[in-house]
Amino acid sequence: xxxxxxxxxxxxxxxxxxxxxxxxxxxxxxxxxxxxxxxxxxxxxxxxxxxxxxxxxxxxxxxxxxxxxxxxxxxxxxxxxxxxxxxxxxxxxxxxxxxxxxxxxxxxxxxxxxxxxxxxxxxxxxxxxxxxxxxxxxxxxxxxxxxxxxxxxxxxxxxxxxxxxxxxxxxxxxxxxxxxxxxxxxxxxxxxxxxxxxxxxxxxxxxxxxxxxxxxxxxxxxxxxxxxxxxxxxxxxxxxxxxxxxxxxxxxxxxxxxxxxxxxxxxxxxxxxxxxxxxxxxxxxxxxxxxxxxxxxxxxxxxxxxxxxxxxxxxxxxxxxxxxxxxxxxxxx
Amino acid sequence: xxxxxxxxxxxxxxxxxxxxxxxxxxxxxxxxxxxxxxxxxxxxxxxxxxxxxxxxxxxxxxxxxxxxxxxxxxxxxxxxxxxxxxxxxxxxxxxxxxxxxxxxxxxxxxxxxxxxxxxxxxxxxxxxxxxxxxxxxxxxxxxxxxxxxxxxxxxxxxxxxxxxxxxxxxxxxxxxxxxxxxxxxxxxxxxxxxxxxxxxxxxxxxxxxxxxxxxxxxxxxxxxxxxxxxxxxxxxxxxxxxxxxxxxxxxxxxxxxxxxxxxxxxxxxxxxxxxxxxxxxxxxxxxxxxxxxxxxxxxxxxxxxxxxxxxxxxxxxxxxxxxxxxxxxxxxxxxxxxx
Numbered sequence: 001x002x003x004x005x006x007x008x009x010x011x012x013x014x015x016x017x018x019x020x021x022x023x024x025x026x027x028x029x030x031x032x033x034x035x036x037x038x039x040x041x042x043x044x045x046x047x048x049x050x051x052x053x054x055x056x057x058x059x060x061x062x063x064x065x066x067x068x069x070x071x072x073x074x075x076x077x078x079x080x081x082x083x084x085x086x087x088x089x090x091x092x093x094x095x096x097x098x099x100x101x102x103x104x105x106x107x108x109x110x111x112x113x114x115x116x117x118x119x120x121x122x123x124x125x126x127x128x129x130x131x132x133x134x135x136x137x138x139x140x141x142x143x144x145x146x147x148x149x150x151x152x153x154x155x156x157x158x159x160x161x162x163x164x165x166x167x168x169x170x171x172x173x174x175x176x177x178x179x180x181x182x183x184x185x186x187x188x189x190x191x192x193x194x195x196x197x198x199x200x201x202x203x204x205x206x207x208x209x210x211x212x213x214x215x216x217x218x219x220x221x222x223x224x225x226x227x228x229x230x231x232x233x234x235x236x237x238x239x240x241x242x243x244x245x246x247x248x249x250x251x252x253x254x255x256x257x258x259x260x261x262x263x264x265x266x267x268x269x270x271x272x273x274x275x276x277x278x279x280x281x282x283x284x285x286x287x288x289x290x291x292x293x294x295x296x297x298x299x300x301x302x303x304x305x306x307x308x309x310x311x312x313x314x315x316x317x318x319x320x321x322x323x324x325x326x327x328x329x330x331x332x333x
Numbered sequence: 334x335x336x337x338x339x340x341x342x343x344x345x346x347x348x349x350x351x352x353x354x355x356x357x358x359x360x361x362x363x364x365x366x367x368x369x370x371x372x373x374x375x376x377x378x379x380x381x382x383x384x385x386x387x388x389x390x391x392x393x394x395x396x397x398x399x400x401x402x403x404x405x406x407x408x409x410x411x412x413x414x415x416x417x418x419x420x421x422x423x424x425x426x427x428x429x430x431x432x433x434x435x436x437x438x439x440x441x442x443x444x445x446x447x448x449x450x451x452x453x454x455x456x457x458x459x460x461x462x463x464x465x466x467x468x469x470x471x472x473x474x475x476x477x478x479x480x481x482x483x484x485x486x487x488x489x490x491x492x493x494x495x496x497x498x499x500x501x502x503x504x505x506x507x508x509x510x511x512x513x514x515x516x517x518x519x520x521x522x523x524x525x526x527x528x529x530x531x532x533x534x535x536x537x538x539x540x541x542x543x544x545x546x547x548x549x550x551x552x553x554x555x556x557x558x559x560x561x562x563x564x565x566x567x568x569x570x571x572x573x574x575x576x577x578x579x580x581x582x583x584x585x586x587x588x589x590x591x592x593x594x595x596x597x598x599x600x601x602x603x604x605x606x607x608x609x610x611x612x613x614x615x616x617x618x619x620x621x622x623x624x625x626x627x628x629x630x631x632x633x634x635x636x637x638x639x640x641x642x643x644x645x646x647x648x649x650x651x652x653x654x655x656x657x658x659x660x661x662x663x664x665x666x667x668x669x670x671x672x
Contacts, residue, residue, distance in 0.1 A: 044518040157609045187382035188545070189606045189625075192589035196605055214519060217591025221598035240595045258523035260552035262575065262590050263597070268530075269552070271523035275488040291520075 004074060005032035006175055006208050007056075007093075011068035012078070014048070014055040016279075023279045025051045027232035028068065030306075033176065033208050040211045040223035040240070044276045048232040049212045053178045057095060058085045072176070091121040094169035098181040100161035104153040110137075111149030114168045123172045136167035139204075140197050159190035163197060170201055177202070180212045195222060216259065220244060225312075228252050231277050231287025234306060238313030246326065248315040251288045253326050286318070294319050337539050338371040338394070338427075338507055343403035345386070345393045349614060361614045363389040364400070365563035368640070371507065376533065376540040378554030378571075380547055380586075384610050386563040387543045391509045394541075395427055396420060407507070425455055428500035432512035434492035438484040444470070444495050445480030451502040469498040472535075474528060490521035494528065501536065509541045514549060526553055547590050551575060556646075559583050562613055562621040565640055569647040577657040579649045582622045584661045604661050620652065627665050628653060 014026040026048040033039050043049040054060050056070040056077050070077040072088065080088075089095075097103040104113060114133035118124045124132045130149060137145035140163040153161060162182065169177055179198065183191035199222060202209055211223055219226055219240065226243045228236040228251065236249035247253045257270040274291040277283060283290055289299035296319065304318045317323070346360040364386040371377045379387045393400040396412065405412040407423060415423055428451075431437040438447055448469050449462035457465070467477035473494040484492055493513060500508050510529070514522040526549065532538060544550050550557055557574045559567045559582065567580040578584045588604040606625045611617055617624050623633040632652050640650040644657065655661060 044520060159609055187610065188547070188589045189382060189585060190609065191591075192603060192605050193607075195591075196603075215591065216519075216593035217598070220593050220595045221591055221601075244593065244595050255519060256593065258520050259593060260523075260526065260548045261592060261594075262548045262551060262587065263592055263594070267552075269523040269527055271527055272520040273524065275490050275521050276518060 004071075006035045006073065007033040007210075008071045009052075009056065009069070010071070012052065012055065012070055013065075013067040014051050014060065015065050017063045017065075018280065020280060022065070024282065025232055025279050026055065027282075029229070029232075029234055030068075031227055031234065031237065033210060035175065036202075036206050036208050037224045038202070038209045038211060038222055040213065040219040040226045041229060042213060042216060042219055042226060043229035044214055046231075046276050046279060047229040048279075049229050050180050052229075053095070053180055053210065053212055057089050057093060057178070058082065059089075059095075087121070090117055090174075091123075091172045092174055093176045093178065094172070094174040096162075096165055096169050096177060096179040096182045098184050100156075100158070100165045100185075101153065103165060104161065106153055109150050109152055110156065110164045114149070114164070114171055117168050118171050121172050133167070133171070136171055137164060139170075140164070140167045140201065141193070142167070158186055159193060162186060162190075162194050166194070166197060166201065170205060170207070173205060174207055177207050177209045178212070179209060181214070182211070183218070184213070184215075191218075198222070216244075216255065228255075231282055232279065233287060233303070233316065234314075235288065235317075236313075236315045237306070238310075242310070242313045246313075248309045248313065248320060248323065248326070249317050250292050250294050250319075250323065252315075254291075254293075256326075286316075294323060335373055336370050337373045337375075337408060338541070339404075339406040340367060340369050340394055341404040341406075343367045343390065343393060343405065344401045345389050345398060346401045359614055362563045362616050363613055364393060365616070366403070367560070367563075367565055369558055369565070369568065371539050371541055373506065374533065374537050374539055375556070376542055376554045378550035378557040379541065379543045379560060380545065380550045380557060381560035382545060382586075382610055384562065384613050385560040386613070387545075387560050388511055390560070391429065391511050391541060391543045395424065395429055395509060397429070421455075425451070425503040426505050427507045427509070428503065428505040429509040429511060430493070430496045430500050430513050433516055434489050434496055435484075435516075437496055438492055440484055443481045443483055444475075444487070447484070447495060448480075448498045448502060451499060455503060465502065466498075469501055470495075472501065472532065473498045474524075488521070489517050490524055493517060493525050497525075497528065497532070501532065504536070505538070507539045507541065509543065511543045512545070513542075515544060515546060522549070529553065547586060559586065562611065562616050564621050565648075565650060566622065567647070567649050567651075568640070573644070573647050577644070577647070579643050579647065579654040579656070580622075580651050581626050581628055581653075581655065581661050584655060585625075585627075588661075602662055620650075627661060 010030050012029045015022045015024040041049045055066050066078050111133045115129040118129045134145040134149045142163050183194050223240050226240050227234050230251050236252045254272040272291050285300045285302050289295045298318050304316045306314045306316045308314050345364040348357040349359040351358045381387045392398040394405045445466040449466040452462040470477050514525050551571050554571050556570050561582050567583045585604045585606045608625050620633040620638050623629045638650045638652045640648050643649040
């Protein structure tokens, strides 16, 4: 085991072949995840947040071109041959997907699928593996785990399926969990249950987590650090409190002001005009420039670099020095 | 304030058919006795989780789904008893905007035709309809000259604007908005919410705003109706609903919604409800929420709690409602449910 970060992305780029040439979904993403910490990757549709995760695990179609570097425990994942990748995926790094209905195979029981994950990596075999699967289901709060291991995915409710997926993800005691919109398909009361399970599991196992989501509320409650993505790049990053209370990037500020909040009433929302760019039609300069209310000529010419604004807090904007201090806006109706 | 829409004990059941002869073996109790009033120019929010019947309710009162029983009155006129021709006239007054901006617009029609179709159905001449379509597109923040483009040329937010323009075409007084922003990105959601607020002022509209997102519903609504498994748990004005929620389900729902504020999120004592929502095909007896309610008592299984006025502007259907300032956690008094 190396002493560096658990995961270190360096200028990761991912593009897809299309009829109109290469389309870049991820355009130079660098960040690291330390052991045991929780890092959120926030962004809207098309920001590249999910593709980043799929790319580093080698789960993208062959047409995807991946550049840059992604080191896990010091081992390079980009270009890693598939047998070696398989030894890491599901063992050292596990993924929790948004939709547990499509992530499970409908013709095998939940137990069989968790056992398969363990047998693949030699964690447990046969009967011992099945009783371990039941234990795992119990850990994630599935009632009557002894019976439910023998049930099929369709016999589980959405919340229970997502718990089962978490059970499968932790079956080989991974060092890193990647949760891609793990609760987006769930009702809010069930979401609260699943997030609680994830927090308990992480506390017990010490696994690090990358939480990929569009929901800033979830991030506020469960991430140590935040990466805000837009147009395939990181626009702002920092400790969660810094990014929420002192956002320095116009995009992050815009996101915060455009969200209705349960604990605030009577405010008029301040939307960001326009819509997120398509990867087929990315602006030349700063990806956010066409929607930015502070835009200047330089923004259309080139993208800014990520620069430190304070300890550990970085933003990608040409105008950082000129931006007014952020106050959560909202005019009284 | 005068009542625009009055719904009285509306029930919509769907038959469950099975077997060779498709005999009816049971019913899905989608909406089970919902009453509410929407006043002129008012926004009433309907919030609830999947399966609570909020969408069926919205469609039943427009008779897009025929309700099983109950009454709907629009400006005092009986909607359920209206014949086909009268219903068409009434629907000009009561419009709907659907959730999915990708599925609710005909991909083969230019948007000016989509927006003006209601006008032509109601007898407006082609030339007049096209002119009006331009005005409507402008009203929702689109360029009138885009009228000859097709839906696929627009983003999700723009398509939702098109759906809203179509709903406005016949100058309705009430629009049922069924999850109008839940398919949109956060930054685009706010645009559509603001647009809806502006249009309400401009055209004196009343909204029935159906959504699962409590933050959005509370933001836009004057009053909020909380539904669970086909029934109303609580009705309250937006401020009361947040400051003094009385039904255990309302409190749990509010408690489960994450707030984008790290200090609040870390210090919050959250009520995490156990279990899942039961199936509406086989709802629990008595109070529908009793199987998940942390303060359930015997009476809850035996008797259906009626919706009664609890405080001015607040109605609650619970045998043991929580008083103002009292939280569910206080009532439970134990730590194992709270974190």
